[in-house]
Amino acid sequence: MKRWYIIAAAILILASCNRDSLREITDFNDNWEFARTGGIDDPLVWQVVDIPHDWSIEGPFDKDHPATPGGGALPGGKGIYRKVFTLGPETQEKRIFIEFDGIYRDSRVFVNGRLAGHRPCGYASFSYEITALLNPSGTENRVEVTVDNSLQPNSRWYTGSGIYRNVRLVATPVVHIPYSGTYVTTPYVSPERAQVLIKTNISYPSAAAGNYYLLTKILDPSGLTVAKECRYVDPSPEGEILMEQTLEVKKPALWDVEDPNLYTVKSLLLKSGEVIDDYKTTFGIRTFRFTADSGFFLNDRPLKIRGVCMHHDLGALGAAVNRRAMERQLEMLAQMGCNAIRTSHNPPAPELLDLCDNMGFLVMNEAFDVWRKNKSAYDYAMFFEVWHEKDLRDFIARDRNHPSVIMWSIGNEVLEQWNNPQADTLDLQQANLLLNFMAGNDSQVDGDLPFDALLTRKLATMVKELDPTRPVTAGCNEPGVYNNLFRAGVLDIIGYNYHEGDYPQVPVNFPGKPFVAAETTSSLHTRGFYQMPSDSVRKEPKQWWLTYDTPHHMCSAYDNMCAPWGNTHESALIQVRDNDFISGMFIWTGFDYLG
Incomplete structure (x- = not known):
């Protein structure tokens, strides 16, 4: 044991002297070529673009586009991106990955003419290893990305088209920490100390030679190291190793909506005393809980969730990620008292969660708008059976270190809430196959x-x-107890979209279950237009399936007009304010959206 401490101390000294990391992360956004692809005989017209890029927002707007006005009345179609790059000799002994934060949708990535991977979901983030597809260092490589957003309509809102989120090229050593490779939790938190549990995946091919160590450091919000531990990495024939370390932070600075303190885990892989890989994970130290009778608590103090739902587009900017535009939206929401975001109804851009971490917003992070029963002709339901497990697992692994995320939503208004034999065409064999597909369980x-x-x-x-x-x-x-999602008995929090009149029955129908108003209001306003009397609430159109066809086509801005399924802001706020059991609410919507 004494010899181990001497070795570990020597490694710590050597590692502290080596400040260079051999992990290289390259911004891969600039100087792509893009062309729309139409008929077989149509010539490709190439243009130089930078990523993130959304070709649909270029228009034209037309109500007759297959996406329909519900999809923004903008074109979809097919497109292809290509980029030429050359790697230097320093990458010869490295593994090369290309990371995409999101491509809408049904993308295929080719490197030097060979398929690197296929991903139908337009909101998934993913990484492909392309080491074996590359030409020798010093010679050109070509990456091509095909995007197919031609099957329309495939959404109930505007999606955008193309590589609309960021791209990176990552070079790592053979033994390295993989994509989404860490998981940081805080099992115990008090004013005096916090336990930090760090789980680190290490990709360790059996052929890799040498002795490796994992040095894990925790940096406080000012960047000072406040805890560290070094451990030997035992080789594994499986090729991937999971290591667990528990470190202690004294007098932790808590993450809170008012003071969002952030810590960093710095994971260093060492070989012969030298750092060969450097992986950083941002996290926060905080406690939270939802209760059935008293609502939500953050760091042991009661807090009402005052949230809004947000689609991913940025209005006239389209779907292409723009960090400053997102930040501006959050700044405006914070000024009006908002403290939470629901990522309706899909995994968000990583930048949004980074901003929420830094600005002190709580997040209800949502995975799906549909499961296997479709709402639009060509929506995600057509991919659900094959892809839902991978998409869900990748989503959770990507986002689970964000302190802003306080709950996961597995679906929004999915049609599986109801039993409808006419809509459910699965036989028993198909049903069991779907439940067990890639799952390894015996449901x-x-x-x-x-x-x-x-x-x-x-x-x-x-x-x-x-x-x-x-x-x-x-x-x-x-809201009924016969809702299949409620009958499953696995939802930790009961979430209602609208149905304000049913709130009082929640403690009766679901005893012991916390409650959140997952979507509220749908109030309608036209700036500068007012209808009297101001205290008379109008619901327009009278029924949800009717068209709003008043001559002026405007909505009163007195907060006295809402959709037939919704309610006014004042009414929703009063319900949340006056009922302790309601954890909070998410207003539809924080900003207007296309579609």
């Missing part, structure tokens, strides 16, 4: 619960396996 359809309740259990269980520290919820527009 079966039984007589006690319908298939969709068991599917709910499967999704919630997957989330809990990857992150047991946060509750699971869903945005439901069926």
Whole structure:
């Protein structure tokens, strides 16, 4: 044991002297070529673009586009991106990855004419290893990305088209920490100390020679090292190793909506005393809980969640990620008292969560708008059976270190809430296949619960396996106890979309369950237009399936007009304010959106 401490001390000294990291992360956004692809005989017209790029926002607007006005009345179609790059001799002994934060949608990535990977979901972030596809160093390589957003409509809002989020090229040593390779939690927090549990995945091919150590440091908000530990990495024949370390931070500075203190885990892989890989993870130290009778608590103090729902587009800027535009929106929301965001209804850009971490916003992070029953002709339901597990797992692994994220939503108003034999065409064999697809479990359809309740259990269980520290919820527009998602018994928080009149029955129908108003209001306003009397609430159109066809086509800005399923801001705020059991609410919407 004494010899081990001497070795570890020597490694710490050597590592502190080596400030160079061999992980190289290159911004891969500039100088792509892009062309729309149409008919077989149509010539490609190439233009130079920078990523993030959304070709749909270039228009033209037309109500007859297949996306329909619900999809923004903008064109979809197909496109291709290409980029030529050369790697230097310093990368010869490295593994090369290309990382995409999001491509809408149905993308295929080719390197030097060979397929690196395929991802249908337009909101998924992913990484492909391309080492074996590259030409020798010093010679040109070509990456091509095909994007197919031609099957329309595939969404109930504007999605954008193309590589609309950031791209990076990453070079790592052979033994390295992989994409989404760390998981940081704080099992114990007090004013005097906090335990920080760090789980680190290490990619360690069996052929790799040498002795490796993992040196983990925790840096406080000012950048000072406040805890560290070094451990030997035992080789594994499986090629990937999971290491766990528990470090202690004394007198932690807590992450809070008023003072969002952020710490950093710096994971250093060492070989022969030299740093060969450097991986950073931002996290926060805080406690939170949802209660059935008293709502939400952050760091042991009660706090009402005053949130808004936000789609991913940036209005006239389209769907292309723009960090400053997102930051500006959050600044304006904070000024009006907002403290939370619901990422309706899909995984957000990583930049949004980074901003929420830094600015003190709470986040309800949402995975899906549909499961296997579609809402639009060509939406994600067509990919759900094959892709839902990978998409959900990658989503949780990517976002679970963000202190702003306080709950996961596995769905929004999914049609699986109801039993509808005419809409459910699965036979018993198909149902069991879907429940067990890539899951490694033995869930079966039984007589006690319908298939969709068991599917709910499967999704919630997957989330809990990857992150047991946060509750699971869903945005439901069926408040009855016979809702299949509620019958599953796995939702930690009951979430209602609208149905304000049913709030008082929540403690009766779901005893012991916390509650959040996952979506509220749908209030309508036209700036500068007012209708009297100001205290008379108008619901327009009279029924949700009718067209709003008043001659002026405007909505009163007195907060006295809302959609037929919604309510006014004042009414929603009063409900949340006056009922302790309501954790908070998310207004539809924080900013208007296309579609």
